Amino acid sequence: MDSTESQKRFPHTYWHGTTNQTEIERLDALHHGIKTCLDGKSFLAPLENPQTILDLGAGSGIWAIECAENFPDAQVIAVDLNRMLPRSAPSNFQFRQLDILAEPLPLEADSFDVVHVRFLIIHLPNPRSLLERIARLVKPGGWLLIEDVTVTGEIKGDAPAVRAAFGLLCKYWESNGQVPRVSVELESWLRQTGAFSEVNVHEAVAPVGNAGAGDGASAADSESRQLGSTMKKSFRDGFSAETHPGLLALGFTPELKKQCMEEWDRSEWQMEFASALYLGTKVCLMFRSPPTTTQ
Numbered sequence: 001m002d003s004t005e006s007q008k009r010f011p012h013t014y015w016h017g018t019t020n021q022t023e024i025e026r027l028d029a030l031h032h033g034i035k036t037c038l039d040g041k042s043f044l045a046p047l048e049n050p051q052t053i054l055d056l057g058a059g060s061g062i063w064a065i066e067c068a069e070n071f072p073d074a075q076v077i078a079v080d081l082n083r084m085l086p087r088s089a090p091s092n093f094q095f096r097q098l099d100i101l102a103e104p105l106p107l108e109a110d111s112f113d114v115v116h117v118r119f120l121i122i123h124l125p126n127p128r129s130l131l132e133r134i135a136r137l138v139k140p141g142g143w144l145l146i147e148d149v150t151v152t153g154e155i156k157g158d159a160p161a162v163r164a165a166f167g168l169l170c171k172y173w174e175s176n177g178q179v180p181r182v183s184v185e186l187e188s189w190l191r192q193t194g195a196f197s198e199v200n201v202h203e204a205v206a207p208v209g210n211a212g213a214g215d216g217a218s219a220a221d222s223e224s225r226q227l228g229s230t231m232k233k234s235f236r237d238g239f240s241a242e243t244h245p246g247l248l249a250l251g252f253t254p255e256l257k258k259q260c261m262e263e264w265d266r267s268e269w270q271m272e273f274a275s276a277l278y279l280g281t282k283v284c285l286m287f288r289s290p291p292t293t294t295q
């Protein structure tokens with residue numbers, strides 16, 4: 001399905017599609033940026049010999065493919081609404097094209113040791129009911145790994161068009177039932193599902209900008225700056241791509257877009273804007289309660 005078809009069928013979902021090389025490169029770069037904040041790992045959970053791993057909204061497939069390489073005994077399934085561009089993967093990896101919102105969902109409940117969901121929930125409406133649906137896929141005793149962002153941070157500095165662009169993006173998402181502050185809401189939503197015995201949150205704040213490490217900057221500062229610069233590029237690519245019709249209708253006109261791109265690249269914009277724009281990325285690691293036994 002290309003992005004036009006995808007937009008027609010799923011007006012609320014991810015707009016760019018993952019069937020073009022630029023988008024694949026953007027997602028791969030984001031994957032490597034996230035790993036810098038996770039000590040170079042793809043996940044923080046203490047996974048022990050998982051046999052079944054599911055990656056929902058897998059995009060370029062890079063996370064799932066790395067997982068299949070790291071756990072050669074596991075069956076790793078990557079799922080996405082859009083088809084995945086062919087890339088090299090081990091034989092224990094498979095891709096399935098499906099809509100996570102489909103009724104009924106063609107994935108078996110209680111069947112995955114690990115379910116991974118990165119940057120998907122923010123793109124979908126009714127995230128709380130989606131979480132319930134995702135939680136059901138995790139085996140008792142298994143792990144749900146979620147990474148998502150919040151895009152409502154204050155933008156400081158002289159960047160009116162960038163500020164307007166983020167404002168319109170949030171407005172558009174909200175009009176579709178999406179939640180731009182999803183990463184800060186996730187922990188309580190997850191606890192409220194009652195499905196998890198443990199909810200751990202790892203917070204990585206990524207300042208968007210090009211600020212140098214500076215004297216005395218800690219390793220954590222430099223990692224978060226690195227993530228910030230990856231995120232900045234990622235959002236730039238997102239805003240500069242073909243404009244979503246919903247965003248256009250709200251006022252993200254070609255003129256505003258042009259101005260936004262100019263501001264985005266202007267060096268005097270970077271410092272103040274950077275520190276304020278970003279956006280927490282939270283990694284939530286959840287342990288699902290074992291089933292209660294009846295005597």
Ligand SMILES: C[S@@+](CC[C@H](N)C(=O)[O-])C[C@H]1O[C@@H](n2cnc3c(N)ncnc32)[C@H](O)[C@@H]1O
Nearest residue numbers: 013014018027057058059080081099100118119
């Ligand atoms: C921002 S990308 C994230 C990709 C990947 N998880 C990553 O972190 O690199 C969101 C992905 O979710 C997919 N997606 C959006 N709506 C979906 C749906 N309803 N069902 C399955 N996948 C969906 C998109 O096609 C896209 O690949």
